[in-house]
Amino acid sequence: MLNPSVDSPIQIHLQPADQAPAVDEFTLAQFTFGEEMYTQPEAPSLLRLGLKPLAPVHTQIETWRCAQPVQRGFEQDVGYAHSSEILFGWTHLDEACFDDDMEKAAEYAYERIMQLHRDKGFAHLLRIWNYFPRLHEERDGLDRYQLFCLGRHRALERVALTEGALPAATAIGTHTPGLMIYFLAGREPGRQIENPRQVSAFHYPRRYGPKSPSFSRATLKHWGEKAQLYISGTASIVGHKSLHMDVRAQLDEILANLSSLIKASEPDLAHLQQDPARLSLLKVYVRHAKDLELVQQHLQSRLSQSLPVLYLEGDVCREDLLVEIEGLYAGTT
Ligand code: 3EB
Numbered sequence: 001m002l003n004p005s006v007d008s009p010i011q012i013h014l015q016p017a018d019q020a021p022a023v024d025e026f027t028l029a030q031f032t033f034g035e036e037m038y039t040q041p042e043a044p045s046l047l048r049l050g051l052k053p054l055a056p057v058h059t060q061i062e063t064w065r066c067a068q069p070v071q072r073g074f075e076q077d078v079g080y081a082h083s084s085e086i087l088f089g090w091t092h093l094d095e096a097c098f099d100d101d102m103e104k105a106a107e108y109a110y111e112r113i114m115q116l117h118r119d120k121g122f123a124h125l126l127r128i129w130n131y132f133p134r135l136h137e138e139r140d141g142l143d144r145y146q147l148f149c150l151g152r153h154r155a156l157e158r159v160a161l162t163e164g165a166l167p168a169a170t171a172i173g174t175h176t177p178g179l180m181i182y183f184l185a186g187r188e189p190g191r192q193i194e195n196p197r198q199v200s201a202f203h204y205p206r207r208y209g210p211k212s213p214s215f216s217r218a219t220l221k222h223w224g225e226k227a228q229l230y231i232s233g234t235a236s237i238v239g240h241k242s243l244h245m246d247v248r249a250q251l252d253e254i255l256a257n258l259s260s261l262i263k264a265s266e267p268d269l270a271h272l273q274q275d276p277a278r279l280s281l282l283k284v285y286v287r288h289a290k291d292l293e294l295v296q297q298h299l300q301s302r303l304s305q306s307l308p309v310l311y312l313e314g315d316v317c318r319e320d321l322l323v324e325i326e327g328l329y330a331g332t333t
Pocket residue numbers: 130169170171201213214215232233234235237317318
């Protein structure tokens with residue numbers, strides 16, 4: 001049976017807890033946010049992400065729903081749920097099992113993830129989220145984010161994933177233990193969108209780390225006639241350089257980056273360009289909770305009030321970056 005209320009293979013909504021739909025056979029995933037990271041192999045669609053919600057004040061739930069019924073499972077450290085059209089999966093690892101070596105943990109995580117989505121017949125990664133603590137902690141002259149990039153790169157290299165197949169991504173530092181990675185994969189590829197204002201992350205110069213970050217700026221995914229856009233975590237980076245010390249100036253640069261990306265995905269998303277309020281979700285990662293009010297005020301003055309925005313406490317990959325924003329256009333059309 002089809003789900004009549006969902007008109008594309010996946011729809012994503014952020015709602016106050018009392019308005020979120022109950023979990024049923026069409027639920028691909030449902031996320032809550034809090035101080036701890038919590039997953040269960042027996043209930044792979046239900047995740048609690050260890051990112052502290054800063055705003056809105058009322059508890060928010062993010063729900064991913066499918067048009068087709070969902071099957072779920074857990075195999076070799078990867079939980080998953082999929083309809084006939086789209087696969088969601090995650091791995092949640094205790095780094096102590098890898099001698100607290102982020103390079104090894106990331107490599108293992110990506111190996112497992114790629115094995116699973118390929119085995120299930122969803123050969124193309126569309127979007128991926130990476131969360132782990134102590135991002136800037138150094139070991140042998142490299143910080144944990146750089147080590148993560150090394151491990152991820154090695155795993156992708158092993159399956160010969162080319163630059164052109166890299167999905168959109170987020171990588172954010174948490175304050176809770178454990179490496180958490182979740183993703184979406186499809187049977188057909190999406191289109192990679194790069195940002196004309198930014199050097200592709202996979203071509204960043206070596207000064208940012210021995211292996212450049214393996215992600216694209218956005219994935220444009222066509223489902224029949226309709227298109228969705230999955231926008232990567234976007235920071236105040238122009239070319240390859242971080243810009244501005246001030247959080248408001250960083251926000252304006254991020255908004256310019258987001259507009260530029262959305263424009264680069266035209267004409268497929270022409271309607272979105274005319275009405276950015278039709279984005280279904282923005283997540284704003286704020287490094288210092290004390291900046292929340294400033295960030296919120298500034299964004300409220302620049303964005304439509306109807307746009308669902310979730311503010312989360314999180315560390316951005318470079319220490320000079322105070323805020324990062326990701327966006328999804330995957331709501332009701
Ligand atoms: C940047 O543009 C900011 O390593 O997967 C954003 C999104 C960032 C994803 C990743 C890193 C990643 O470089 C950092």
